[in-house]
Amino acid sequence: MTDRLPHTVRSDARDNRARILDAARAVFGEEGLSAPMRDVARQAGVGPATLYRHFPTKQALIVETFAEQRRACQAAVHDALADPDPWHGFRSLIERICELHAHSRGFADAFMTAFPEAMDFTADRERTSRAVAELARRAQETGELRRGFVVDDLTLMLMAHRGLQATPRAARLTASRRFAAYVIEAFRAAPETGAPTPLPPAPRLQLTHSPGTP
Incomplete structure (x- = not known):
């Protein structure tokens, strides 16, 4: 009985940690990083x-919550740089980053927001910026990417893309791809020369009205 107690405690701790991370993905994913920690604990x-025994700070919880998305982002950067066709690699990176951000409002917030204690996301942004700069240089040399493109255009794109987070989840990915x-x-x-590439399907979106508007 005594030998089994430490194992039981460790098992309970692992279960609690897993539940907390699942809850954080759900809460931050839909509400963004402004969601309070108590909502995560309740979920x-x-x-x-x-909650605080496992994750003493909100930043620590955020970093662990989005570890999988961070690895996916790193893989997207690696694959884009390894693509022998720079323009194809550039396009793929844009598509994959948009898709990652569309899946989770929390990850989009974490990627775009400065967290002094969360150096992981700072490194991700810098890594992505370097990849985009290198891909842009190669794609511009092929004549496929317009000469006026600068890395800050990626930030501009992601700032605009964050507006899709207000879109209902069912339509968000469709809207993101388009x-x-x-x-x-x-x-x-x-x-494009020849027949243009068809656009992805258009989502069915409904505009929302501000309070007081007809």
């Missing part, structure tokens, strides 16, 4: 003390 079915397709066409140096 996980644990007390605040248990958004990425339009952005890629804006970055292209010249119109």
Whole structure:
């Protein structure tokens, strides 16, 4: 009985940690990083003390919550740089980053927001910026990417893309893919020769009214 107790405690701790991370993905994913820690604890079915025992700070929870998305982002950067066709690699990177951000409002917030204690996301942004700069140089040399493109255009694109987070989840990915397709066409140096690539399907969106408007 005594030998089994430490194992039981460790198992309970692992279960609590897993529940907290699942809850954080759900809460931050839909509400963004402004969601309070108590909402995560409530969703996980644990007390605040248990939450803070596993994750003493919100930044620590954010970094761990989006570890999988960060690895996917790193893989997208690696694959884009390894692509023998720079323009194809550039387009793929834009598409994959948009898709990652569309899946989770929290990851989009974390990627775009400065967290002094969360150096992981700072490194991700810098890595992505370097990859985009190198891909842009190669794609411009092929004549496919317009000469006026600068790395800050990626930030501009992602700032605009964050507006899709207000879109209902069912339509968000569809909207994101169409958004990425339009952005890629804006970055292209010249119109496609031959038949143009079809755009992804258009989502069914409904405009919302501000309070007080008819």
